[in-house]
Amino acid sequence: MDSLTQIVLGAAVGEAVLGKKIGNKAMLYGAIAGTIPDLDIVASYFTDTVTALAIHRGFTHSIIFSVVFAPIFGWLVSRYEAFKDIKAWSWLFFWAFLTHPILDAHTTWGTQLFWPFDLRLAFKTIFVIDPIYTLPFLVFLIFAMLQKRTSPKRRLYNNMGLWISSSYLVLTFFLKWVAFTQFKSALKAQDISYLQIDTRPSPLNTILWSANIETKDAYLLGHYSFFDTQPITFESYPKNHQLLGDFIKDESVQRMIAISEGWYTITKKEDLLYFNDLRFGLLSLAPKSQNFVFQYKMERNDYGKVQFTEAPKDKRDGKKLLADLWIRIKGN
Template structure:
């Protein structure tokens, strides 16, 4: 999830565990603990684009990291708040302040390597990385907590925010299953054979959903809104095998294949070769020259190796995408 939401969840977690002991200092410690796992983004800024993406939500989002770091952070909190909180409670605060960050991230499309160094990512794909309907209840509840001194009222407010936001996660999971059923029925009714399907929400909502479908011919992409009244339509995107052969020996290509978990196509536009991650949708609707939200350009150097750069996204692209999503969300 976005950093602001993770800060809110970190504060709420700290308040549940140590609100009676630390009062409003839970806002400081919760914000720090909710932010720490995402510091891998800062590390990635000093790496090449592919390696920077590869480490995101890896080691820093793992149980191994939390188990090793929690005693250190717990000792530091207990030292700073001597006499207010025990070492045991401080360690519990540190662990769950970190762990709830990962639990929330697991509901998104990118997922997390909770069991690092194992490569598998856990991704429920039920919520977009920014969703106001999850964040706002937490924000409102924490405003009340901050303005309140009575312990019972603080508990009441923070639990109310956590319950509402958690119920929204459950609701989103149910809506995803409903959307998945719609996609599967549409594929069956249209006689389309496929080997795998993933379904995930579009930006900022749980009304409009995307599906990626793997077939022998290539990948089908489709969307479904809860407000739709017409059948779902599918668009085929094929992999450019010739272009793929040119870059398939590159280490960066192998890394990107692992990152995309196989959900990718290679395309060529003019003299450039692109690796496109299919899981995060399109910026346009042109199957002949698709522009994906996450795309990497392979630039051949004089020695035959390839330099890889992430294709930049202009503000205009984001604005057009949001306009398209808003229109599509209202039904087909």
């Protein structure tokens, strides 16, 4: 999830663990702890694109990280804070560390919660930024912050934020199931044979859902809103995996295929190949758009290895997409 959401979650967890004993400092340290797992993003400055993608939401988002580093941070903080209970500080950091990847597991990218095992949890029930999840949570956290440390209302407000946000997460599973059944029904009605289907919420909401459907030679992309009155339509995108040629033997290419979980197409522009990760969809709702959210240029470096470079994004595309999404959410 986005940084603000993780800060709010971490602060609420810190308050739940130590708020009665140390007041707003519990929120402060919880907020700090809630952002620490995302420091793995610095890897992008020191390594290649593929390795950075593989590292992201890996070790720092695992149970092992929470178990190992919580007591270390607990001990460090206890050295200079007046409250000296190492166990209590460790407990705060442990839960702030652990709830971060658990929340991230609900997004499309997912997390390697059970690192070092090669298993990425990605429930794909919530977009990485979701105001319906974050804003009520933030409001109740602020209410709690304004109360005295010993006030029963402080704990009530904090618990309400935790309960409402958690209940919304549970609801997203039901919403995903409803959307999934609608996509399956549409495929059946249109007599479309497919190999697998993958669904996810569109940006900033859980009303409009997207689906990737794999067929033998292509992927079908479609959208469904709970306000739709017309049948779901699908756009076809050829896989073009054969365009990889000898690139398919390269280790980096194999790693990218694994990272994308096989949901990718290859396009060719001006004699250059581009790897399109379909899991995150397009930056446009226009028919036959090739403006994928994550698109990587592929070319051999001086050592003969395939190098991936993420294609730049135009901010205007993002603004146009948000406007189009608002219209599409209202129904087809």
